[in-house]
Amino acid sequence: MTLVGRLVADAELKYLPNSGTPKITFSMAxxxxxxxxxxxxxxxxxxxxxxxxxxxxxxxxLVKGKPVYAVGELNIYNYKDENGCWKSITKVNVNA
Structure with missing residues (x-):
């Protein structure tokens, strides 16, 4: 999947707890x-x-308002919340 858009906010850098692997998250319009x-x-x-x-x-x-081009795969995660209701999260795991 290829997406072209603009960043909604600055990207956030975090580290995975067990491995310390860097991860950025961002939202694009x-x-x-x-x-x-x-x-x-x-x-x-x-x-x-x-x-x-x-x-x-x-x-x-990766700062707010900048144009961005992303290539990746669509992933949908399903889970039950604390009330037992099914929820889903849709994200793109970016490769390039």
């Missing part, structure tokens, strides 16, 4: 190719994450 029936553009907000030592250097360039 991606406009659809078509408009709604009133002529307004439709924008999706996509959650993304990327792992690896190289992201420590990359995070400084």
């Amino acid at each position: 991606v406009d659809r190719r078509f408009k709604d029936k009133n002529g307004n553009k439709i924008t999706d907000f996509i959650q993304c994450e990327q792992l690896g030592k190289h992201v420590e250097n990359l995070v400084q360039y």
